[in-house]
Amino acid sequence: MNIEAIDVNESIGLVSKVLCDHDKRKGILISTLHKIQAENGYLPEDILRALSKKISIPLAEIYSVASFYKQFHFSPRGKKIVRVCTGTACHVRGAAKVEHALKDHYHIKAGETTPDLKLTLETVGCVGCCGLAPVVTVNEEVMGTIGPKKIKHLIHVIEEEGVAHGEN
Amino acid sequence: MEKIKSIEDFDNLRLLLKEETFKEDVPRIRLCSGTACAATGSHKVAADLEHELEASHKHVEIVKTGCQGFCQQGPVMKVEPWGYYYQKVKNSDAHEIVSATISGGFPIRKLLYRDSVADEPCEMVDTVPYYKKQMRIALKNNGVIDPRQIYHFIAVGGYSALAKALSSMTPDEVLEEVDKANLRGRGGAGFPAGQKWKHSKKAPGTLKFVIANGDEGDPGAFMDRSIMEGDPHGLLEGMLLCAYAIKATYGFVYVRHEYPLAVVNLKHAIKQAEEMGFLGNNIMGTDFSCHIEVREGAGAFVCGESTALVASIEGERGFPRPRPPRLSEPGGGVWGYPSNLNNIETYACVPPIIENGAAWFKSIGTENSPGTKVFALTGKVKNTGLVEVPMGITLREIIFDIGGGILDGKKFKAVQTGGPSGGCLPEEYLDLKVDFDSLTKVGSMMGSGGMVVMDEDTCVVDVAKFFLSFTKEESCGKCPPCRVGTYQMLEILEKITAGKGEPGDIERLEKICRLVGKGSLCGLGQSAPNPILSTLKYFREEYEEHVHDKYCRAKVCSGLGTFTIDHSECFLCGLCKQACAFNAVKESRRAYFIDQDMCTKCKACFTACPIGAVKIGKVKKQAGVGR
Numbered sequence: 043m044n045i046e047a048i049d050v051n052e053s054i055g056l057v058s059k060v061l062c063d064h065d066k067r068k069g070i071l072i073s074t075l076h077k078i079q080a081e082n083g084y085l086p087e088d089i090l091r092a093l094s095k096k097i098s099i100p101l102a103e104i105y106s107v108a109s110f111y112k113q114f115h116f117s118p119r120g121k122k123i124v125r126v127c128t129g130t131a132c133h134v135r136g137a138a139k140v141e142h143a144l145k146d147h148y149h150i151k152a153g154e155t156t157p158d159l160k161l162t163l164e165t166v167g168c169v170g171c172c173g174l175a176p177v178v179t180v181n182e183e184v185m186g187t188i189g190p191k192k193i194k195h196l197i198h199v200i201e202e203e204g205v206a207h208g209e210n
Numbered sequence: 211m212e213k214i215k216s217i218e219d220f221d222n223l224r225l226l227l228k229e230e231t232f233k234e235d236v237p238r239i240r241l242c243s244g245t246a247c248a249a250t251g252s253h254k255v256a257a258d259l260e261h262e263l264e265a266s267h268k269h270v271e272i273v274k275t276g277c278q279g280f281c282q283q284g285p286v287m288k289v290e291p292w293g294y295y296y297q298k299v300k301n302s303d304a305h306e307i308v309s310a311t312i313s314g315g316f317p318i319r320k321l322l323y324r325d326s327v328a329d330e331p332c333e334m335v336d337t338v339p340y341y342k343k344q345m346r347i348a349l350k351n352n353g354v355i356d357p358r359q360i361y362h363f364i365a366v367g368g369y370s371a372l373a374k375a376l377s378s379m380t381p382d383e384v385l386e387e388v389d390k391a392n393l394r395g396r397g398g399a400g401f402p403a404g405q406k407w408k409h410s411k412k413a414p415g416t417l418k419f420v421i422a423n424g425d426e427g428d429p430g431a432f433m434d435r436s437i438m439e440g441d442p443h444g445l446l447e448g449m450l451l452c453a454y455a456i457k458a459t460y461g462f463v464y465v466r467h468e469y470p471l472a473v474v475n476l477k478h479a480i481k482q483a484e485e486m487g488f489l490g491n492n493i494m495g496t497d498f499s500c501h502i503e504v505r506e507g508a509g510a511f512v513c514g515e516s517t518a519l520v521a522s523i524e525g526e527r528g529f530p531r532p533r534p535p536r537l538s539e540p541g542g543g544v545w546g547y548p549s550n551l552n553n554i555e556t557y558a559c560v561p562p563i564i565e566n567g568a569a570w571f572k573s574i575g576t577e578n579s580p581g582t583k584v585f586a587l588t589g590k591v592k593n594t595g596l597v598e599v600p601m602g603i604t605l606r607e608i609i610f611d612i613g614g615g616i617l618d619g620k621k622f623k624a625v626q627t628g629g630p631s632g633g634c635l636p637e638e639y640l641d642l643k644v645d646f647d648s649l650t651k652v653g654s655m656m657g658s659g660g661m662v663v664m665d666e667d668t669c670v671v672d673v674a675k676f677f678l679s680f681t682k683e684e685s686c687g688k689c690p691p692c693r694v695g696t697y698q699m700l701e702i703l704e705k706i707t708a709g710k711g712e713p714g715d716i717e718r719l720e721k722i723c724r725l726v727g728k729g730s731l732c733g734l735g736q737s738a739p740n741p742i743l744s745t746l747k748y749f750r751e752e753y754e755e756h757v758h759d760k761y762c763r764a765k766v767c768s769g770l771g772t773f774t775i776d777h778s779e780c781f782l783c784g785l786c787k788q789a790c791a792f793n794a795v796k797e798s799r800r801a802y803f804i805d806q807d808m809c810t811k812c813k814a815c816f817t818a819c820p821i822g823a824v825k826i827g828k829v830k831k832q833a834g835v836g837r
Contacts (some may be wrong), residue, residue, distance in 0.1 A: 056501045057460050060417055065545050071525035072508055076467070110527040111508030113467055129429030130626065130662045131588035133676050167511065167680065169468060170432030171246045172588035173281025173595045182470060184249035
């Protein structure tokens with residue numbers, strides 16, 4: 043993404059009329075970080091440096107904000123991001139078993155990425171599909187009621203689409 | 211889309227739309243397209259239905275609605291004018307729906323809801339027990355309209371409360387009405403919205419903000435997501451009414467980044483409302499102006515706290531700060547401007563109040579908590595999903611009449627209300643009338659409305675540990691009582707559930723609970739001990755069993771108890787021997803038995819046994835050990 047092209051006034055919207063320059067620049071930080079991450083999958087250092095220059099906010103301050111929120115990442119991530127929901131309802135209905143099965147299969151811990159950048163395994167607080175507990179999301183797609191039998195199917199889905207992406 | 215230039219314009223459009231949209235003689239399928247139903251394949255169903263309808267040259271309107279609430283049975287749909295309610299629809303059923311129901315008007319039996327195989331299926335929505343006791347105010351448009359169609363919203367009476375307020379009420383009258391209705395904040399604490407609005411209105415300064423808190427981080431609650439996804443215009447209307455009452459000119463909806471569909475639908479709704487002149491400058495030709503925008507969070511539970519949310523909107527770390535100044539005071543809100551923050555559900559309740567009056571709203575629910583509340587009923591109940599019920603309904607009615615009772619005929623043990631800030635209530639409180647005050651009195655809280663049902667197979671100590679690990683993870687780290695305290699409490703709970711509990715641990719836990727509750731800066735820390743305190747209050751003997759008898763009666767915690775094989779049940783399949791990684795299961799000629807010296811209590815044999823012949827019992831106190 044072209045950092046130079048960011049228009050602070052446009053990004054912050056109509057409130058720009060009532061804010062001072064510094065507030066505006068700070069105000070667009072989180073949404074800009076979201077955009078950078080959507081494009082790159084993580085927050086690359088050089089882009090953050092460029093951003094720091096552009097909006098005149100010290101890199102340390104940007105890092106302080108980005109590291110506070112769990113959704114920002116500083117290292118490259120897998121093609122498939124598998125999030126195991128560990129919300130209350132999923133916990134009660136056996137999310138731990140699903141998590142274990144995936145950990146054992148890919149030999150990574152939650153929060154880690156496989157060395158071939160195929161998959162990142164994460165746990166997430168609650169995706170709001172408690173009716174379908176236990177829930178796993180693969181990228182943006184939600185898969186519900188993962189029982190012991192469906193775990194195999196889940197792994198199959200993860201692998202299958204991974205291959206398809208590789209071919210493309 | 212033409213811009214509405216005056217109230218008369220709007221009235222004309224509404225009358226026109228009322229006749230044009232949702233005509234009675236056109237068959238209609240209202241298909242749920244909320245996140246849960248989309249996950250179970252409602253998009254495929256919609257595509258196949260459209261395909262089938264085209265092939266048979268039938269004119270049927272398919273309305274892709276927001277969440278209809280019965281998430282577990284998804285995808286669900288209503289077929290009108292007959293009113294049939296279908297659940298668990300697959301795309302392969304599309305042909306039958308068109309040929310039998312649309313062409314012939316017959317219900318399809320296998321798609322109708324039934325409690326059990328022996329019961330007669332329920333044809334209509336109103337006869338399904340899950341919906342029978344519900345009453346919809348905040349969710350009234352969910353399941354009726356397509357959230358992406360502003361015309362649908364206007365046709366069912368949307369924006370008419372705003373038109374009424376703008377044309378015939380002064381801002382003070384709007385505020386007075388909300389105050390009289392005693393609408394209490396649906397986010398958890400139950401602070402009266404009217405008073406909050408008055409506070410914001412009184413604050414000096416010409417520039418004010420309205421903020422909707424859609425940072426619904428509680429695990430187990432998803433009503434705000436449903437409203438944002440399924441009725442975004444309803445939320446906007448509520449916010450506009452608030453803005454009109456307190457004379458605010460800007461507004462934000464703060465949404466979790468985990469809810470992508472909500473963000474998309476809200477942005478779409480804002481764009482439509484701006485085009486039609488319901489948002490922006492000179493709304494509906496009057497001199498009232500208000501701009502609303504969406505702000506996304508980035509995954510921090512603490513940002514649901516008001517001061518942290520404001521920090522996050524400003525682009526800072528989401529740290530809470532001491533109050534005062536409160537948000538409604540100068541210097542407290544976003545960028546220092548007085549701001550009024552309410553929960554999504556609270557705003558969604560405002561338009562019906564303005565339209566029908568405070569007296570109507572007060573006639574529903576209990577005296578001190580009027581209106582309805584949406585609960586996310588989940589856990590070990592048969593029917594899970596969103597339920598909106600009048601306040602004052604009993605827990606038993608929610609769990610057994612609406613929820614259909616416990617899964618697999620197990621025994622009810624506890625119900626957890628209010629998420630990580632709430633508490634567990636035992637069976638004796640099943641007949642408690644649910645409202646803000648009654649729940650607080652018994653040591654739990656309304657919270658945002660999560661309701662997780664637990665059966666006898668759930669260990670309450672494990673549940674407390676789960677909530678603690680959540681709050682520990684989400685603690686922002688600003689104040690030591692919360693940062694250190696949650697960590698220490700979790701340590702003790704982990705020790706207890708691993709079978710290493712010592713006498714005195716429970717007392718130590720209680721002490722830390724008190725300190726954290728009193729010493730923390732924000733609501734997250736202050737309420738973090740609630741799950742432990744309430745389970746200690748009602749299930750203390752289970753904690754004691756874990757510590758003293760090394761026994762978990764729900765058999766959830768591993769590392770506890772004595773493992774034995776019941777020889778009268780065992781049929782010698784040998785699976786337990788295979789499962790054991792430590793060679794503790796020994797085989798004799800006629801039986802298997804467990805060598806207690808080798809056993810690590812890992813529960814592998816217990817889970818492997820197909821008939822439950824491996825028993826976990828209390829550890830017998832050995833003679834000569836100890837004093």
